[in-house]
Amino acid sequence: MPLAQLAAVVESLRSALPGRVETDPDSLAPYTSDRSGHRSSGSPLAAVYPRTIEDVQAVCRIASAAQVPIVSRGAGTGLAGGAVAGPAEIVLSFRDMDRILEISEANRLAVVQPGVLNGRLNAVLADHGLWWPPDPASKDISTVGGNIAMNAGGLLCAKYGVTREAVLALKVVLADGTLLSVGHRTVKGVTGYDLCALMIGSEGTLGVIVECTLKLQPVVVGEVATLGAFFATVDDAVAAVTEATRRGHVAAIMELMDGRTLDIVSSHTGHSPAPGAGAYLLAQCDGPAALAAAAQLAAIAHDAGGTVETTTDPEESRRLLDFRRSAFPALEAQGTMLVEDIAVPRDRMAEAFAAIRRIEETYGVAIPTTCHAGDGNLHPTFVFTGDEVPEHVWQAAGEIFSTALELGGTLTGEHGIGLLKRRWLQDELGEEQYDLQRRIKQVFDPQGILNPGKVFPAAD
Amino acid sequence: MPLAQLAAVVESLRSALPGRVETDPDSLAPYTSDRSGHRSSGSPLAAVYPRTIEDVQAVCRIASAAQVPIVSRGAGTGLAGGAVAGPAEIVLSFRDMDRILEISEANRLAVVQPGVLNGRLNAVLADHGLWWPPDPASKDISTVGGNIAMNAGGLLCAKYGVTREAVLALKVVLADGTLLSVGHRTVKGVTGYDLCALMIGSEGTLGVIVECTLKLQPVVVGEVATLGAFFATVDDAVAAVTEATRRGHVAAIMELMDGRTLDIVSSHTGHSPAPGAGAYLLAQCDGPAALAAAAQLAAIAHDAGGTVETTTDPEESRRLLDFRRSAFPALEAQGTMLVEDIAVPRDRMAEAFAAIRRIEETYGVAIPTTCHAGDGNLHPTFVFTGDEVPEHVWQAAGEIFSTALELGGTLTGEHGIGLLKRRWLQDELGEEQYDLQRRIKQVFDPQGILNPGKVFPAAD
CATH class of the missing domain: 3.30.43.10 (Uridine Diphospho-n-acetylenolpyruvylglucosamine Reductase, domain 2)
Structure with a gap:
């Protein structure tokens, strides 16, 4: 031009x-x-x-x-x-469109501009006894509009759902300036096609989200029980998670760190709480049966070979959570990170970890991996020097994506396609669905001016 | 042709x-x-x-x-x-495609053919300690594929969500015979546009659903508490519901019948449990805090002027539920029914009932109304003689739809547009979104051979 x-x-x-x-x-x-x-x-x-x-x-x-x-x-x-x-x-x-327009306790909803930070919104909602569940790790610094555009996940999804389940309606501006209202202010509504759901996770390629009607939940009250457990191997930890799911447990949080990550955390902090451990499992139970559920989970973890610690003390809980939270700072201290984001069916988690170990050997790279174990979402992470992702890292990442698809999973559980994964998109969708999705994009944005090159290659 | x-x-x-x-x-x-x-x-x-x-x-x-x-x-x-x-x-x-293909406890999912009955599936799942939440009134005789095609609702949606939240993935055949897999077998997945959500509720107009991967929940264990309350007026009953929502209660079931419905039930059964009552509220609480929650709801209902009965006895519970269930048989005994299905924001329910009373007077028809009060979904019902809906009934229904839209609600909470409501569809969507939805339909079905005339007029 x-x-x-x-x-x-x-x-x-x-x-x-x-x-x-x-x-x-x-x-x-x-x-x-x-x-x-x-x-x-x-x-x-x-x-x-x-x-x-x-x-x-x-x-x-x-x-x-x-x-x-x-x-x-x-x-x-x-x-x-x-x-x-x-x-x-x-x-x-959306820096300057960050207002909370309405909080309705009677309708258990909030209407907000897209630029409001998730963390700030939740701080305000707490005064009303309400809560918006999406909790990406970035929530204190990420916007509600961004969470919706990416269909953000987080730690609580197995129990509280992904962002899609927490949005009632959206106002959306199309490429040509047309303003649409999609979704409903009501709990139920089945008029026409569900364009609100279609918009969630569309990464800015179908329309511009300009107002969000959010489905809230009452704040969960009562004591929270937290459990931390070290295991000799990832397989043992995964076995505990699988058994918990099979017995009908739905923990609010269920996180797993592999041995590679534990080593990096230990050398970063100079402190090794369980030398030689191959995995760490963190679980948190909330709601009226929190304590009983945590006791049952502790028994399951113990039976699977875990060294288990359970607490309801808020300080002790924080210490257990902080151990999980220390993973990314420790990794980041080593160099530039590429955090991958596959999801697999929950009964294939052990195979996914095993495949990552094989890919480490093939490419001669370490791939420390954390995992939202309650929903099978793994974050295999590469650390390297410099700004550019080395080609062998992309190759290893590509093998991880192939593994995820072979196991019946997906390229991305919660981070989205963006620029980084578009070259693998067609592998997951198949040619026919890929073409169909591109035609849907054309219906919304015939000139292709909304976030071109994201999700789909621009020149394609 | x-x-x-x-x-x-x-x-x-x-x-x-x-x-x-x-x-x-x-x-x-x-x-x-x-x-x-x-x-x-x-x-x-x-x-x-x-x-x-x-x-x-x-x-x-x-x-x-x-x-x-x-x-x-x-x-x-x-x-x-x-x-x-x-x-x-x-x-x-789909009469002959009614097989349950897989039940996975470890992944908490089932894969089924679309013709399986919801009730039969849930009977089988119960043996695995699992449950598929969608519960339209028809569930014993309606299919999973039909529930998904309509995004069916039911009594449990405020707590357990609508059908959209209970489907992980679908296999869909397009008009030209192309087979697509949409959605994910995983709990999370954000690859490309969410065509699975788009397909749910599309009423057979975008594709043919041929396989369904369902998100299951563990069966809710423990005692269930049921509450029935008669009120002098609908406003009193609605006030109790509003207060319960405001205080953070999420009952599994929260149903309301107006005085008009109570009169018809009484004259049908020859028994009037609360002569002169203007409304009946039925609530059911489940989960670990069921009893405490029911006691709190009972106090709220009492404070709102209700005559309240609470029970954990299964027989007594059934009697309270049966009283609600007797509404449609009593109405059906009077003639042909047209069951409408608006939804309004929960804080506008009282206004919706008041508007229905005004419309009754204007058109000289009785409009007994039941309501899924936990989510603001009203079923204003017309009863008439003969097979054809009289024109003045359509006019009265039209006014009810306009009222729903004025109150920030929708034409249809759970029944869909089909043939019956397509003439009002554009009123809700607006011209631009209506056109956009038609263009999406064309992407999936360029010849317009999938369920033509449903949702959108055929000749349009």
Whole structure:
């Protein structure tokens, strides 16, 4: 696109959103990356900071008329490059659309602008005895709109569901500026196709989410019981998880760290709570039967060979949780991280871990792996030096993806496709569904200006 | 279409599915209606009874080549005319695809063919300590595939979710015979667009559901507490429900019957348990805190002016539930029923009831109304003589729909659009979303042969 034309686009943006358009390359630099480690080839054209839905519509109309891409952006905490912007693209930032518009206790819902932080929202909701369950690790610094655009997961999904289950309705601006209301303010509603569900997890490629009606839950009251257990092997820990599921347990949290991760945490902290252990399992039970459930889980873990510690003391609980939370800081201290994100059926977890061990040997890389064990979501993690993911790491990651598919699983449990996994997308969807999904994209965004190159390759 | 061409289609079907094609008008007669009261203008061309996915693909290819419509059909219990077939249409019946293919305790899922009855599946699952939550009133006689195609609701949705939340993955045959796998066998999965959610509730217009991977829950154990309460007015009963929600209660069941319904039940059974009562509230609490929750609900109901009875005795519980269940048989004894199905935000329920009273006066009809009060889903019901819905009843129903939309609600909480509500669909979706949904339909079914005339008008 000729430079004069791009300059005219910036001019139009400035007159539509006076004082809310940024073009200074230094200010735009953060938008060329996210938490994935990916960096775009250069500075975007501009960043705009809408305050209202009408502002967003104006931006979309300008972008549409000039066929300039729009990259919607929350807090930039994504792990797949979904909100990374490059040359000749407009960053649509929700920094200034961060208001909580309504909290209704009687309807157990909240209406919010997409830029509100998940953590801040939940702090406010707590005063009303309410809670929005999605809990990605980033929740204190990530936005509700971003959580929805990625269908974020987290630690609590086996019991409390993924983001899709926590959204009632959305207002969405299409590429051409059309405003749609999808979903329902009601608990039930089956009018027409469920475009609200379709929008959730669409990574900014179908429309721009401008208002979110969230399904809330009452805060879970009562004592919480936390359990930590060291096992000799990952297989033993997985066996405990499998037995718990088979017996009907639904823990709020069920996390697993492999021996490779334990070693890195030990050498990072200089403290090894269980030398030689091959796995750590962390579980947390809440609700009216929390203590009884934790006691049963402890027995199951013990029978599977675990050295188990159970507590209801908040300080002790925090210590057990912090041990799990120390994994990523310890990994990050070693170099640049590429956090992968496969999910497998729960009865294939042991096979997934075994395959990761084989892939480590084949490629001569360590792949410390943490796992949301309650739902079979593994995070095999690569650590390397420099900014660029080395090719052999991508090859090893590719083998991990193939393994996930062979085990009946998926490329991505909660991080999304973004830029980083699009070359494997067709492997999972198959050619026919891949083509169908592209045709759906065309219905919403015929010019292809919404987050091009994300999920699907741009030139395709 | 010329008769010779239709005959050739039947011939192709017979050679693809030998012995599994029916054309006798008497045998086909049941397929011209469902539980909506709607009857099509005449006998369909044929009914086919596939046994395998390949059979369904063969039927779709034949229908596609000849551009003959396909109407997928489960048990025909729909209340919106979604599975009604007419002249020159093929009924694709799932009568013979009713097998349970897999039950996995470790993955807490089942894989079933679409024709299995919800009730039969749950009977089998109970032996595994598992449960599939969707519970439409028809569940003993309706199919899992039909429940999914309509995104069925029921009594338990406020606590246990709608059908959409209970489906992990689907196999779907498109109009041209293409087989797709959508969704995931895993708890989490965010690869590409969520076509599984899009398919749920699409009423047979986007694809033919041929295999269902269901998300199960452990059977809820422990004592169940049931509460019945009579109130002087609907407003009092609604106030109790609102207060319970505000205080964070999530009952498994929370049902409301208005005074009009109570009168009809009394005159039908010859027994009036609370003469002059204006409303009946039924609640059921389960799980580890069931008794405490029921005691709290009883206090709330009492404070709202209710005459409350609480029990944990299974026989007494059944009696309280049966009183609610007697509503539809009592109504049905009076004539032909048209059961409407609006949903409103929970804090607008009292206004919805008040509007129904006004509409009764305007049109000189009684509109006894039952309500899934835990989620604001009202069933205003018309009873009349003869098979045809009188025009003034449609007008009154139309006003009820307008009221639902004005209150921020929806035309249909759980029954679907089908044939019966398509003339109001655009009122809810708005013109732009209506057009967008039609374009999505075209992506899946460019020839428009999948359940034409359902959801959207055929000629449109």
